[in-house]
Amino acid sequence: MIDLKSDTITKPTPGMMEAILNAKVGDDVYKEDPTVNLLEERLAKMFGKKHALFFPTGSMANQAAIKLHTQPGEQLICDKWAHVYNYEGGGASFNSGVSCKLIDGDRGMIRAEQIEKAINPPDFYHSPLTRLVCLENTTNKGGGACYNFEEIRRVKKVCEKHCLGLHLDGARLFNALVAKGESPKQYGEVFDTISICLSKGLGTPMGSVLIGDEKLMKNAMRVRKVLGGGMRQIGFMAAAGLYALENNIERLAEDHKRAYELGEILSEQAYVEKVEPIETNIVIFYLKDKIDQSGFLNLLQEKNIIISAMGEGKLRIVTHLDYTKQNHEELKAILKNLN
Numbered sequence: 058m059i060d061l062k063s064d065t066i067t068k069p070t071p072g073m074m075e076a077i078l079n080a081k082v083g084d085d086v087y088k089e090d091p092t093v094n095l096l097e098e099r100l101a102k103m104f105g106k107k108h109a110l111f112f113p114t115g116s117m118a119n120q121a122a123i124k125l126h127t128q129p130g131e132q133l134i135c136d137k138w139a140h141v142y143n144y145e146g147g148g149a150s151f152n153s154g155v156s157c158k159l160i161d162g163d164r165g166m167i168r169a170e171q172i173e174k175a176i177n178p179p180d181f182y183h184s185p186l187t188r189l190v191c192l193e194n195t196t197n198k199g200g201g202a203c204y205n206f207e208e209i210r211r212v213k214k215v216c217e218k219h220c221l222g223l224h225l226d227g228a229r230l231f232n233a234l235v236a237k238g239e240s241p242k243q244y245g246e247v248f249d250t251i252s253i254c255l256s257k258g259l260g261t262p263m264g265s266v267l268i269g270d271e272k273l274m275k276n277a278m279r280v281r282k283v284l285g286g287g288m289r290q291i292g293f294m295a296a297a298g299l300y301a302l303e304n305n306i307e308r309l310a311e312d313h314k315r316a317y318e319l320g321e322i323l324s325e326q327a328y329v330e331k332v333e334p335i336e337t338n339i340v341i342f343y344l345k346d347k348i349d350q351s352g353f354l355n356l357l358q359e360k361n362i363i364i365s366a367m368g369e370g371k372l373r374i375v376t377h378l379d380y381t382k383q384n385h386e387e388l389k390a391i392l393k394n395l396n
Contacts, residue, residue, distance in 0.1 A: 059384045062365040064229075064312075064338060064377035067260045073300045080296035085111070085288050092292030096299050100253060100266050103302075104245035108274035111295060112286055115228050115265040116140075118252035120148040121280045123189065125250065125273045126222035129154030132185035134175050136162040138198035140226050141191050152284065156185055164333065165199025167192070169211035176219050190216055193226040194233045198367060201316070201339030203233040206243060213247045222273075223247065228254040228265075232337040235309045249273055258309050258338060259301035260378045264294045305378060312338040312376040315385050319374055322389055327396045328353070340374040341367075360391050 060066050069077065083089035097109040112118040119141050123133060133149065135142055137159040141149060149155050158175050160167045177184040190212065195201045216223045225248045227233075234241065244251060250269040255261040267277060281287065313336070320335040323342050333341040344353055350366060357364060365373045 058361045058363065059380070059388055060363045061374045061376065061380060061388075062363050064257045064260075064375045067377050067379045069262060069297060070260070070378075072304065073260070073297050076296045076300040077293045080292045082290040082292035085291045090290065090292040090295070092299070093295040096295040096302075097266065099299065099302065101268055103241045104251060104268050105242040106245050106251075106268045107271045108277070109266050109268045110274065110277045110281060111288075111291065111298075112252075112265045112267060112281060113263060113288060113291075115226075115252055115254040115256075116145040116148065117281070117284055117286050118254075118265040118267040119191075119224075119226050120145060120152050121277060121284060121286075122224045122250040122252060122267055122269075123149050123155065123191070124153045124280050125269075125276060126189040126224060127153050127155045128188070130185060131188040132156045132158055132177065133189040133191055134158050134160065134167075134172055134187060134221075135191040136160055136165050136167045136193065136196070136199075138162075138165040138196065139191060139193050140197055140228065141193075143198065155188070158187070163199075164202040165193055165196025166202055166204055166208075167212075168208060169215045172212060173215045173219070176215075176221070179219075187219070187221060189222040189224060191224045191226060193228070195229040195236075195337050195339070197228070197339070198371070200333040200335065200341035200373075201229065201232065201337035202334070203237055203336050206237070206239060209244075209247055222249050224249065225251045227251050229257055229337065231306050232258050232309050232313070235306065236313055236337050255298040255301055258312065258377065259298070259305045261297040261301050262294060264291075264298055266298070308378065309338065312378070312380070315380065316340050316374070316376045318385070319376070319388065319392070322392050326392065338376045340376075341371050342374075343370045344372065356395070357391075362388060362391060 101109040255264045324332045330343045
């Protein structure tokens, strides 16, 4: 089976398993797990921040960030396709009591001028007080699109002008860094908080890390506890994260190359209406109107290929470290022969 529904389906490599088995562990609730502490220190330093905290999931890390930035009744601004709005179970309203003002961006990316127009007047007490801007890089529903960093700088200036927090859902940020040739410290200089997922392109079994400065992060442990995220000997998973940082970042370029090649093939097929621009490891494409989507997915599954449907006619392929060269050649041949 060639499973390309997500890059979350990967299994630990032998090297990662060895790191997990040999990890030194302690009770992380007491901050006594040396491997977790090392992972947090390394990521904080990598991004030029003071603090980092390990979370079991990316959604929890994002939700904790929203809680740290806001008070109930306030509002955050994000793209209409943002993960924090679409894929976190309504957590912004449930956990923090905040609403989301949605912007119609470009492939999940929003511009500074759009954000400025969306800010509620702070002295108009009939509307929620705008407090936070959430960006996503790369964008999930936007097909792995990457922000232009100069646009992020412009967003930051708007946030500073209006005293707004700026959070980055960086679930696939390392894909963006590799694709754009950027550095983590660039992002640390601009964003107040950043969530990094270790279980997507980096291939660990679980875990995300929230990174930020002392003023915001001083209450992060308390918020994580309230959300049920206190963990014990989690150093085994932190060891997987350390291994991934050392071994699985540069290889993301191979995932990007394979995704681009699949997109090239799909764009030439009679059954495909459109392929979104490809920058990283996600391929979004649309079928011609006359083709039944469910039947198409079933046909692929009969050929041992799994991809995902995202609604609105979007079909998604995500390349990852378990997707081998042999898998790639097989899939290319299958896609060419589906006409």
